[in-house]
Amino acid sequence: MSTRMQPLYVLSEDSDRTSGRDARDSNIRAGKAVASAVRTTLGPRGMDKMLVDTSGDVVVTNDGATILQEMDIEHPAAQMIVEVAETQEESVGDGTTTAAVLTGELLRRAEDLLDDDIHPTVVVEGYHEAVGLAQEAIAEQTLDVELDDEVLAAVAESSMTGKGTGDVAADVLADVVVGAVRAVYEAGEPIADDDVRIHTQTGASSSSTELVEGVVVDEERLHDGMPRTVEDATVAVVDTKLDIREGEADAEYTISSVEQLEAAIDAEDEELRGYATAFADAGVDVVVCTKSVSDRVANHLTKHGILAFESVKSGDASAVARATGARQLGDVRDLTPSDFGRAERISIRTFGDDELTFVEGGDAAETVTILLRGGTEHIVEELERAINDAVDVTVAAIESGGVVPGAGSTEIAIAEHLRSAVAGIDGRKQLAVEAFADAVEALPRTLATNAGMDPIDAVVELRSTFDSEGAAGVIATGRTGEIGDPIDARVFDPAAVKRDAVTGASEAATMVIRIDDVIAAN
Numbered sequence: 001m002s003t004r005m006q007p008l009y010v011l012s013e014d015s016d017r018t019s020g021r022d023a024r025d026s027n028i029r030a031g032k033a034v035a036s037a038v039r040t041t042l043g044p045r046g047m048d049k050m051l052v053d054t055s056g057d058v059v060v061t062n063d064g065a066t067i068l069q070e071m072d073i074e075h076p077a078a079q080m081i082v083e084v085a086e087t088q089e090e091s092v093g094d095g096t097t098t099a100a101v102l103t104g105e106l107l108r109r110a111e112d113l114l115d116d117d118i119h120p121t122v123v124v125e126g127y128h129e130a131v132g133l134a135q136e137a138i139a140e141q142t143l144d145v146e147l148d149d150e151v152l153a154a155v156a157e158s159s160m161t162g163k164g165t166g167d168v169a170a171d172v173l174a175d176v177v178v179g180a181v182r183a184v185y186e187a188g189e190p191i192a193d194d195d196v197r198i199h200t201q202t203g204a205s206s207s208s209t210e211l212v213e214g215v216v217v218d219e220e221r222l223h224d225g226m227p228r229t230v231e232d233a234t235v236a237v238v239d240t241k242l243d244i245r246e247g248e249a250d251a252e253y254t255i256s257s258v259e260q261l262e263a264a265i266d267a268e269d270e271e272l273r274g275y276a277t278a279f280a281d282a283g284v285d286v287v288v289c290t291k292s293v294s295d296r297v298a299n300h301l302t303k304h305g306i307l308a309f310e311s312v313k314s315g316d317a318s319a320v321a322r323a324t325g326a327r328q329l330g331d332v333r334d335l336t337p338s339d340f341g342r343a344e345r346i347s348i349r350t351f352g353d354d355e356l357t358f359v360e361g362g363d364a365a366e367t368v369t370i371l372l373r374g375g376t377e378h379i380v381e382e383l384e385r386a387i388n389d390a391v392d393v394t395v396a397a398i399e400s401g402g403v404v405p406g407a408g409s410t411e412i413a414i415a416e417h418l419r420s421a422v423a424g425i426d427g428r429k430q431l432a433v434e435a436f437a438d439a440v441e442a443l444p445r446t447l448a449t450n451a452g453m454d455p456i457d458a459v460v461e462l463r464s465t466f467d468s469e470g471a472a473g474v475i476a477t478g479r480t481g482e483i484g485d486p487i488d489a490r491v492f493d494p495a496a497v498k499r500d501a502v503t504g505a506s507e508a509a510t511m512v513i514r515i516d517d518v519i520a521a522n
Contacts, residue, residue, distance in 0.1 A: 024114060027077035027512045028107045034078045035104020037071065038064045042097045043447040044161040044476040048382075060378050063385045064097030065089040077512050084508045088500055092400070093392020094159050095497040098443060099505050105442040106509035109435035114513075118428055124510045126432020129425065130418055133433070134440065134502045137417035141404045142495045143487070147397060152178045154490040155397050156390040158406050161476070172207045173383075176370055177390045179211045183368045185398060196391050197319060197369040200380040203352045204373040212369040214343065214360035215323045217316040219309045221348060221357075222298040226307045229347040233285040233307075234340050235359075237317055237326045242275045242287075242310075243294040275332060276300030282335040286346050290317045290328075307346065309357065323362035393494050400496035407473025407486040408444025410498050412466045415441040440502075447474040451481030458483065 040047050041062045051059045051070040059070050068082045081103050085096040110123050145151055157174035184195040199216040221228070275297050279287055286307045293301075293310040301308045312320075321328050324341025344361025356371075372387060374380030397403050404410045418437035422430050441459060448458035451474055458474060461483045465472035473486035486492070 024120070024513070024516060025111075027515055028111050030075040030078040031081055031107040031509070031512055032104045034068065034071075034073060034081045035101050035107075038067050038097050038100050039104075039446055040450060041067065042101060042443070043450045043474070045447075045451040045481065046097075047450070058378070059381070061382055061385060063382075063389070064100050066385060068096075068100065077515070080508045080512060084504045087504055088497075091500050092396045092494065092497050094389045094396075095493075095501045098497075099501040101443060101446060102439060102501060102505035103508045105439035106436065106505060107512060109439045110432075110509065110513050113431055113435055116431075118431060120513050120516070122428045123432045123435075123513055126425075126429035127436055127506050127510050129429060130433045130436035131502060131506045133418050133421050134414045134436070135499060137414040138404060138410060138495055138498050138502070140417070141410050141413050142402045143404065143492070145403070147402065149178050149182070151403065151492065152181070152394050152397060155403055155492045155494060156394050158491050158493060159390045159393045160386045173209055173387065174390065176209055176211050177387060177394055180368045180370055181391060181394045181398070183211075183213060184366050185395075194315075194319065194322075195367055197367065198372055198384055198387055198391075199356070199369055200372045200374065200384050201351050201354070201356065202374055202377055202380055204375070206372070206374050206379070206383055208373040210371050210373075212358060212360060212371055214358065214362055214369065215316070215319045215367055216369045216371055217309075217312065217320065217357045217359070218354070219312055219316070219357050220355045222293060222308045222310055223302045225302040227305060229345070230285045230307050231345055233343045233346045234283050235286045235288065235320065235324045235326050235343055235346070235362075236279060236282075236284045236332075236335070236340055237321045237324075237328045238287060238289045238332060239291065239317070239328045239330050240289075240332065241291040241293075242289060242297045242332070243272070243292060272296045273300050276304050276306065278332055278335055279306055280304040282337070282340070284335075284340060286343075288312050288317055288320050290314055319367055320359055323359055323367045325362065393497060396494040396496045397492075400494065402495050403492040404495045404498055405471045405473060405486040406491040406493040407475055407484075407489070408447045408462065409466070409471050409473035409486045410493065411440050411443045412462050412472060414502070416463070416466060436506075444474055448481065451476055453481050 041049065041064060046062055048060050048062045049067050051061070051067065053070070059066065061067060065085045065088070068085050073079055073082055081100050084099050084103055088096045088099045106127065113123050114120065153174040156177040157170045160170045160173060180196045197215065199218070272294055279301070284306060287301065287309070289308065289310050290312050291310070293308060298308060317328065320326070321341065324343050326341030327339045329339055341362060343359050347358050348355050349358060370387060372380060372383055374383050415437040418433055422433050425433055444462055445455040445459050449455045453474070462472045465483055469485060471485050471487055472483055473491060474481050475484040475486065475489045475491065
């Protein structure tokens with residue numbers, strides 16, 4: 001007697017499943033599409049993108065990570081490229097577009113190999129071997145130069161060029177960035193994220209940007225009668241309300257006479273006056289409070305000549321505390337000299353309709369602020385992204401192993417190194433290594449295209465110049481570009497940016513290549 005087999009349902013009926021070549025093709029197409037979206041932004045002649053969200057907010061940027069974040073990408077394979085850019089941004093601060101474009105090119109070359117019936121595992125193994133060879137090439141290209149201010153300024157300027165700074169402004173801003181990093185850097189000690197702060201202020205050209213050895217906060221004094229400038233200031237940072245204390249339990253008091261009312265008012269005023277008296281007796285010149293301050297307390301502080309601020313953001317208050325060496329106080333009843341910080345000068349400066357407070361020359365002044373100027377809000381937002389990248393790459397050059405020639409020169413060196421090593425690689429992995437070399441070489445080809453040059457002629461000239469001179473890149477000149485020596489042109493990139501971009505792009509591409517089944521629940 002035969003039994004009839006019933007169908008076995010493992011997945012929900014609403015699930016969609018794509019398998020085999022269809023799955024790989026879909027994922028690879030998505031990855032290539034994302035890479036293509038940022039390709040035109042690469043290099044000093046790269047173009048910007050305008051991104052408008054559903055509420056009408058506009059972002060104009062050249063930064064790869066910002067573009068990919070704002071695009072609101074949904075495809076899971078495409079999201080992997082977004083993650084590559086985000087990881088690159090977090091680790092070294094620059095090279096996000098490079099990493100995204102390289103990932104797309106690796107997928108494009110892998111697609112050709114898969115179409116030729118090369119197994120995905122062979123491609124993955126070849127790419128893995130190519131990464132090791134690429135790291136060797138990057139190490140060989142690392143320049144034996146002293147990382148003095150001139151070299152670091154070139155690194156910072158190379159990072160910012162083409163990001164809305166303008167050629168003249170990039171030169172000025174690079175010096176400011178190097179000055180900021182030098183001010184907080186100690187040999188062997190890593191630079192923290194908040195050691196170099198950036199404060200944006202519209203109303204002037206970017207060349208008016210200045211370096212403040214201390215902290216700039218967007219706060220106004222509590223009372224017009226308070227001083228605008230305090231020299232050799234003793235600073236208290238307070239994290240509690242300066243107002244009438246409230247009991248933990250609800251209570252009602254019955255007042256039956258004028259004398260009792262006057263006594264209650266006097267008691268309140270005495271408590272409020274006590275705050276100002278406590279600060280004055282302790283020699284405090286400036287009070288920075290993260291909570292509210294009663295108007296009556298403000299009046300008493302004004303009478304004592306104390307400059308005070310209320311409702312200061314916790315991040316700003318922490319920065320002031322770090323810069324001056326103050327402790328953040330939760331109670332002001334028992335003040336001791338060790339609670340306070342010191343600053344050479346605290347002043348309030350006016351910028352148009354805004355007032356900014358400058359805390360300069362603090363006792364623990366390991367924090368500096370770049371006061372970034374720009375004509376409009378969109379300009380300063382893009383400049384802030386550029387400055388952030390420039391600070392990160394300057395730190396990466398100091399802390400993570402030197403610099404390499406920029407302008408696509410290192411990519412040409414990687415491609416040449418890979419091709420010279422192909423003969424020593426067994427089997428079909430040779431094809432994957434060659435494909436990796438072609439993918440890396442697509443970066444200088446893109447630089448040439450964005451600079452208005454013929455990409456094929458540019459790559460041919462790059463190869464021949466590299467073979468004869470050892471360094472060759474796409475140098476932006478005038479409206480287009482030319483092939484030249486990036487070392488002579490002072491175009492440098494941190495070696496860490498190249499290392500991380502190659503590794504991150506390869507890992508993302510191989511992850512996509514290995515996927516042969518996509519199951520999506522609707």
